Amino acid sequence: MxxxxxxxxxxxxxxxxxxxxxxxxxxxxxxxxxxxxxxxxxxxNLARAPRVGEYRGFVFASLSAHGASFEDHIGPMKGNIDDLVDRAPDGALALDAGMHRYVFSGNWKLQVENVLDSYHVPFGHASTVNKAGVQFARREGDRKGAEVIETGKQQTASTWKDRKSFTVGNGHGWTSNTTLDDSKRSSAAFDEYKRALAAKVGADRAAEILKPRLHNSLIYPNMSIMGLNIHVRVIKPLAVDRTEVTIYPIRLLGAPESMNSGNIRLLNVTHSAASFVQTDDLESFVRTQKGLHSQQTDWVDISRGLGAEEPDRELNATRGLATHEMVVRAQYRAWVGYMREAA
Ligand SMILES: [Fe+2]
Known part of the structure; x- marks a missing residue:
């Protein structure tokens, strides 16, 4: 094998x-x-994973015979999977375009926290975003890029401060991104894609699907759906200070091949082992891990935005600002729960 x-x-x-x-x-x-x-x-016979669940082609397994059921665990995050899969005109994805896989010297939770962290982007990725997001402008069909930072306001987090994060229990969460408006993207390939989607699901439903809602989603504890650089990420702890990350490009079945290959090409630039974006984060993880060895303090403060959370009744979620640490607190709340169960 x-x-x-x-x-x-x-x-x-x-x-x-x-x-x-x-x-x-x-x-x-x-x-x-x-x-x-x-x-x-x-x-x-080979040992079996005690519990397995599946939703729209994504297979989840638990090596524990005990714990919440798959349905109870995944809960409302099915909507985030729908948000991705529904974008495919044929209603299905293919994760068959290879993968990027690398290992960093740090704890797995650093990468998990990071997928929903909007505070670090203008600083951690300054070399990418400080030129008015030109790197993201390479995304097929984007004219101005994803506008991750306002022109003339480099080194500020101003364009990120109004974005929202959402939590729904079990450590899950996502961030919104109203600048990712695919209904406004246009190119020969993207226009063809929009026509293909509308032909399959109708114009109204296509418009609804392309409406911006999600940026990145975390299905706790180890999987994320990344909306901007469209991919699925799986995070695997190898040791307390060693983590494997696998990045799977996504092909939307039924979309023009040129659009799918454009997404894959972009991912090579942003999230391969020699990329401009993910390597920034990996360096931060490694430095954070080193810093955590300090004997000068026992605590990491994750109180940013504490008390500012509010209910979002439409989405049946708790909402906060994406530059706050509500999502991180939600992750550690879930983690503490699992550790207690295991004790
Ligand atoms: Fe990052």
Whole structure:
């Protein structure tokens, strides 16, 4: 089993050649002589993830037999998956365009906090956004880019300060971005995409789908849907100070190939291991991890915006400013809950 994707009838162990069907059933044992009397292949099937859930093609697994059900855990975040998948004219995605994978020397929670952090962008990514967002302007169909920072107001967070964050329990959350108005994007490929979407779902529904609502979404604890540089991210802790991040480009099925390949090209620029954007964050994570070794304080303050949260009855969520730390507090509240359950 050396390939991360593909088609195979058998899964073959690279060590002794024991092989299994795709349900994990042991099918073949080379040189079975020597196995103990009464050896029964049925006793040696692959271990199963105790709990598995699926929604619109995304498969989630828990290695714990206990805990909230998949439905209770994912809850309202199904809407965020819908927001992404509904953008595909054929109603489905393909994550078959390769991946970017890298490891940083820091705790996994640093990357999880970061996907919904809007405070760092003008500073952590200053080398990218300080030229009026020209890098994001390379996104297919954008004329002015995503306007991550106002021209003439470099080194301020002014364009980010009115954006909103939302939490819905279980550590989940998302940020909104009203500048990501796809109904205003235009190019030959994007116009073709909009026509294809409207042909499949009708003009009204297409307009609703393209209306800006979401920027980045976090499905706690380890998956995010990134709206600007359209991709799915999976965060895997390897050790307390070592984390693997995998970035999957998304192809919207039914969209023009030139639009999909434009998104993939942009992701190479922004989130590959040699990119202009994600590398800024990775450097910050590593420096933060080093700083956390300090013996001078036991505490990290995450109180920014504490008390400023308010209910959003339309979205059935709690709303705060995206430059505040409401989403971070929600993540640690969930984390403490899981740690208590496990204790
Ligand atoms: Fe960042």
């Amino acid at each position: 050396n390939e991360r994707k593909g088609h195979a009838e058998r899964l073959i162990c690279c060590y002794h050649g024991w092989n299994y069907d795709t349900d994990g059933k042991l099918m073949g044992v080379p040189v079975p002589e020597g196995c103990c009397d009464g050896f029964d292949r049925a006793d040696f």
